């Protein structure tokens with residue numbers, strides 16, 4: 627693996643954007659969980675009072691105890707029924723200082739008098755949607771630049787909701803995964819797609835790929851692949867959402883979040899419209915949807931297997947018949963630099979691109 631600096635991405639080590647930090651199912655209990663992203667440790671929990679999600683810097687300012695590391699012996703935890711979450715607050719297992727969802731210490735049981743203003747930890751902007759917990763990460767500390775991921779189909783009873791595949795930590799810089807959005811040349815050898823039409827488009831915080839063709843991994847029950855259409859978009863640097871039609875109407879989401887500089891945590895999931903065309907999904911619909919998600923995961927694992935063993939592509943030998951790798955890399959740099967510089971990068975990459983020799987996906991691209 628290589629670091630952000632080695633890829634020459636910009637001023638920041640970790641990018642600006644919404645990132646998945648947990649499967650919401652991991653917060654079904656009231657125990658806090660320890661998570662690590664952006665080279666930092668965090669305490670993540672669901673408040674008992676309101677159910678709100680809270681993400682705090684992990685280490686208590688008093689003597690640096692981890693607020694959410696597993697603890698089965700402190701009386702703070704034992705008296706809390708196995709959890710140190712109290713209401714929407716969390717109490718440190720060591721000397722029982724209590725912190726609110728805002729990160730401010732609001733109780734020191736053995737101390738009378740004012741609580742020092744510096745007795746606080748950073749509280750992060752979080753959101754819950756699509757069965758996931760998201761954090762807005764911004765090295766400049768700004769408000770979210772775009773909305774966290776949502777899909778109207780998530781609340782539609784004719785769609786089978788996904789369960790996340792936890793693919794673990796990949797020891798590659800996210801740049802290697804981002805390259806995939808414009809990797810025209812890997813679609814046939816890796817996925818067995820016979821690409822008939824293909825294009826990429828970069829616009830603001832989104833990077834898109836539209837393509838169609840038969841596919842050797844995602845095939846129907848008869849083993850035959852219909853023409854599969856995928857309309858795929860990165861919403862910022864960490865969330866890929868792809869609309870698939872032609873086999874099962876479905877929506878695939880792949881999210882990856884930096885853990886340390888040069889490693890990412892990856893999740894995969896697929897939302898599937900009732901395969902039996904039912905207005906409300908049935909048990910057989912759910913079984914078929916799970917099988918489809920499995921097939922999709924295997925298709926993604928074909929990329930993953932290469933990533934697990936490759937050297938970092940710091941200087942690729944790109945050719946005109948490749949997808950627009952350099953444009954995608956410029957697009958990606960906007961998230962590693964101050965917002966004020968965003969336009970500099972967008973001016974160099976926004977637009978529609980078709981690899982040499984390929985047929986554009988949309989007619990407007992053909993005319994251009």
Ligand code: FES
Pocket residue numbers: 686687688689690691718719720721722723
């Ligand atoms: S270390 Fe947290 S209360 Fe002392």
Ligand SMILES: [Fe+2]
Pocket residue numbers: 806812816817929
């Ligand atoms: Fe791929």
